[in-house]
Amino acid sequence: xxxxxxxxxxxxxxxxxxxxxxxxxxxxxxxxxxxxxxxxxxxxxxxxxxxxxxxxxxxxxxxxxxxxxxxxxxxxxxxxxxxxxxxxxxxxxxxxxxxxxxxxxxxxxxxxxxxxxxxxxxxxxxxxxxxxxxxxxxxxxxxxxxxxxxxxxxxxxxxxxxxxxxxxxxxxxxxxxxxxxxxxxxxxxxxxxxxxxxxxxxxxxxxxxxxxxxxxxxxxxxxxxxxxxxxxxxxxxxxxxxxxxxxxxxxxxxxxxxxxxxxxxxxxxxxxxxxxxxxxxxxxxxxxxxxxxxxxxxxxxxxxxxxxxxxxxxxxxxxxxxxxxxxxxxxxxxxxxxxxx
Amino acid sequence: xxxxxxxxxxxxxxxxxxxxxxxxxxxxxxxxxxxxxxxxxxxxxxxxxxxxxxxxxxxxxxxxxxxxxxxxxxxxxxxxxxxxxxxxxxxxxxxxxxxxxxxxxxxxxxxxxxxxxxxxxxxxxxxxxxxxxxxxxxxxxxxxxxxxxxxxxxxxxxxxxxxxxxxxxxxxxxxxxxxxxxxxxxxxxxxxxxxxxxxxxxxxxxxxxxxxxxxxxxxxxxxxxxxxxxxxxxxxxxxxxxxxxxxxxxxxxxxxxxxxxxxxxxxxxxxxxxxxxxxxxxxxxxxxxxxxxxxxxxxxxxxxxxxxxxxxxxxxxxxxxxxxxxxxxxxxxxxxxxxxx
Numbered sequence: 156x157x158x159x160x161x162x163x164x165x166x167x168x169x170x171x172x173x174x175x176x177x178x179x180x181x182x183x184x185x186x187x188x189x190x191x192x193x194x195x196x197x198x199x200x201x202x203x204x205x206x207x208x209x210x211x212x213x214x215x216x217x218x219x220x221x222x223x224x225x226x227x228x229x230x231x232x233x234x235x236x237x238x239x240x241x242x243x244x245x246x247x248x249x250x251x252x253x254x255x256x257x258x259x260x261x262x263x264x265x266x267x268x269x270x271x272x273x274x275x276x277x278x279x280x281x282x283x284x285x286x287x288x289x290x291x292x293x294x295x296x297x298x299x300x301x302x303x304x305x306x307x308x309x310x311x312x313x314x315x316x317x318x319x320x321x322x323x324x325x326x327x328x329x330x331x332x333x334x335x336x337x338x339x340x341x342x343x344x345x346x347x348x349x350x351x352x353x354x355x356x357x358x359x360x361x362x363x364x365x366x367x368x369x370x371x372x373x374x375x376x377x378x379x380x381x382x383x384x385x386x387x388x389x390x391x392x393x394x395x396x397x398x399x400x401x402x403x404x405x406x407x408x409x410x411x412x413x414x415x416x417x418x419x420x421x422x423x424x425x426x427x428x429x430x431x432x433x434x435x436x437x438x439x440x441x442x443x444x445x446x447x448x449x450x451x452x453x454x455x456x457x458x459x460x461x462x463x464x465x466x467x468x469x470x471x472x473x474x475x476x477x478x479x480x481x482x483x484x485x486x487x488x489x490x491x492x493x494x495x496x
Numbered sequence: 497x498x499x500x501x502x503x504x505x506x507x508x509x510x511x512x513x514x515x516x517x518x519x520x521x522x523x524x525x526x527x528x529x530x531x532x533x534x535x536x537x538x539x540x541x542x543x544x545x546x547x548x549x550x551x552x553x554x555x556x557x558x559x560x561x562x563x564x565x566x567x568x569x570x571x572x573x574x575x576x577x578x579x580x581x582x583x584x585x586x587x588x589x590x591x592x593x594x595x596x597x598x599x600x601x602x603x604x605x606x607x608x609x610x611x612x613x614x615x616x617x618x619x620x621x622x623x624x625x626x627x628x629x630x631x632x633x634x635x636x637x638x639x640x641x642x643x644x645x646x647x648x649x650x651x652x653x654x655x656x657x658x659x660x661x662x663x664x665x666x667x668x669x670x671x672x673x674x675x676x677x678x679x680x681x682x683x684x685x686x687x688x689x690x691x692x693x694x695x696x697x698x699x700x701x702x703x704x705x706x707x708x709x710x711x712x713x714x715x716x717x718x719x720x721x722x723x724x725x726x727x728x729x730x731x732x733x734x735x736x737x738x739x740x741x742x743x744x745x746x747x748x749x750x751x752x753x754x755x756x757x758x759x760x761x762x763x764x765x766x767x768x769x770x771x772x773x774x775x776x777x778x779x780x781x782x783x784x785x786x787x788x789x790x791x792x793x794x795x796x797x798x799x800x801x802x803x804x805x806x807x808x809x810x811x812x813x814x815x816x817x818x819x820x821x822x823x824x825x826x827x828x829x830x831x832x833x834x835x836x837x
Contacts, residue, residue: 229628230693255693287570290723290761351695352571352596352688354727382631382734382780386695389720390727420631420779434772438761439723 157276158341159251161189164213164243165205165224168236169198174306174412176201178253179224181335185314191216193224196239210239210246220249220276226334228383228413230255230279232264241267249274253334255348278334279345281357288355288394290439295365298490299397300375300449301432303422305384305412307405308478309375310336312449315478316401317372319487327370330361332391336374346376347387354387358394373397379431380423381411389435396439399446399490400432402471406463407454425471445473446493447486452477498617499682500592502530505554505584506546506565509577510539515647515753517542519594520565522676526655532557534565537580551580551587561590561617567675569724569754571596571620573605582608590615594675596689619675620686622698629696629735631780636706639831640738641716641790642773644763646725646753648746649819650716651677653790656819657742658713660828668711671702673732677715687717688728695728699735714738720772721764722752730776737780740787740831741773743812747804748795766812786814787834788827793818 165179192208221243244267258275300309320327331343349357362371377384414420436443464475474485506520533549562584585608599616641650661668672684703712718725755761777784805816815826
């Protein structure tokens with residue numbers, strides 16, 4: 156897979172919500188040094204906090220790549236984006252996409268890239284020759300972030316945990332499973348793009364046998380209770396063979412992302428999510444246990460935050476943090492105290 | 497997808513066990529009128545009960561297609577088969593494969609087919625434009641076969657249920673999800689070949705909205721407790737939204753197919769498998785319930801069969817049949833009595 160070439164212009168198109176803008180927002184959060192501007196179409200409801208730029212302004216500012224910052228369910232490239240992307244390619248920017256659809260399959264984008272000689276980089280391309288998963292136990296330790304829904308902070312939490320582990324001198328690597336994580340870390344496997352017979356095999360390949368004290372910190376995907384994506388979540392859980400799990404949750408969300416309010420898919424209670432994950436995790440690792448809860452409190456009034464933590468801690472008997480506001484020290488403290496005991 | 501052209505020669509290669517020969521054996525069971533001979537390489541431990549034929553004898557007998565009757569985990573085309581398949585193609589037989597690997601990607605097979613003008617038919621090719629699953633409830637009734645393991649009779653049971661429902665005048669269709677089922681029924685989606693983000697969407701596409709009294713009888717895949725394939729099983733379960741489930745089980749098997757005896761993966765107890773399936777099925781259909789157990793008793797001494805049925809019936813409170821020896825009347829009787837009550 157080709158690597159993206161900074162500096163970047165983040166393309167938000169006409170995205171209406173933060174959840175679907177997570178690719179661009181994630182890259183800005185974790186690789187702000189890559190990101191010099193944003194391009195937003197009429198109707199865009201998201202602001203990544205970067206300078207708004209036209210394509211010409213971006214070129215003048217030295218930008219090399221336009222990164223599609225939106226991850227719509229289904230991963231198609233909407234009609235409304237195509238002329239913007241073709242224009243950027245024609246102007247000399249590499250186009251970087253995390254969509255399922257291939258950039259080169261959109262004729263006007265392909266033609267523009269041919270004309271100007273820029274690269275079309277599809278991040279969501281899995282490696283060839285992924286094996287079938289075996290479930291065989293392999294050395295090294297693994298932590299997997301799981302969620303009550305999509306887009307609840309599984310990637311952010313895993314990156315924060317890698318950073319915290321490394322700051323303590325631990326031997327730890329973030330393992331990306333989605334397009335944003337791959338853009339941030341420069342490696343990984345887009346697990347939702349793998350042929351479904353090979354999901355757990357891809358997770359095993361992503362996180363191979365390692366030294367006994369090495370931690371792979373694996374980015375989770377979807378949710379076991381999400382009817383669109385649960386297969387990916389379960390295959391990843393089996394292949395990851397986690398020793399430790401961290402539950403990620405957005406307490407402001409009452410229904411699964413992309414399903415109707417009042418519809419059939421309320422977010423499951425945390426304890427039920429934990430039980431469901433453990434039941435499957437124990438199939439591949441009898442020692443699997445949860446070590447913390449990571450909540451996204453961006454939509455919770457600050458005076459309610461501590462009460463929320465206490466409630467969740469009481470329910471789950473686990474340390475609770477918002478990784479953006481609190482860091483993840485409490486989770487790693489818990490993990491070390493368990494490891495020591 | 498191109499259809500296979502009978503009559504067929506079934507290729508068993510050097511397969512060592514019945515479980516992996518299920519494609520050939522399934523086609524012989526359900527479409528015996530298609531199958532006139534078998535080709536077995538040295539070391540083959542399986543006998544489909546057909547006349548052993550060389551390629552020349554098959555041609556002389558009017559055979560049009562060689563069907564690969566083996567489904568190895570991983571779906572690659574072993575080196576040892578390649579010269580046989582190329583020879584058959586050169587001699588004028590279409591080659592029909594349910595492997596993940598494409599026949600045309602094997603140079604000697606591709607060259608032979610070009611030379612003689614035969615077709616290379618890859619059954620395991622999913623449709624384009626599968627949508628992301630939505631979980632939205634759709635009209636029509638659905639029955640899904642699920643298993644305690646791979647290769648325990650999920651396809652056979654579903655085909656037998658379709659036949660029984662139709663014999664009662666019900667409006668019912670078998671929905672194939674694997675290569676053998678697709679060869680038998682001439683349609684379906686190879687669910688394990690779908691990109692993993694789209695598993696449940698593929699199941700929704702396979703079994704679209706239908707008349708209220710119509711039954712889709714959906715072929716299950718893998719097992720929720722199988723660490724190689726559980727992601728496929730869960731995505732299919734969510735997308736199928738089953739009203740009724742039938743549990744398929746091979747009581748002679750103590751460990752998952754392909755995992756070592758004495759290893760980490762014993763077959764789960766039936767009641768635990770049922771609970772696990774229902775917990776996930778209820779997420780998409782609050783009325784989902786099991787209506788029967790289908791056991792493969794081919795390796796059980798006949799004097800133990802009734803005692804086994806009684807034991808399973810006591811544990812599960814469900815009718816128990818071996819669909820080959822008993823048919824599936826008892827399961828459909830149970831389903832109708834529930835529907836009537």
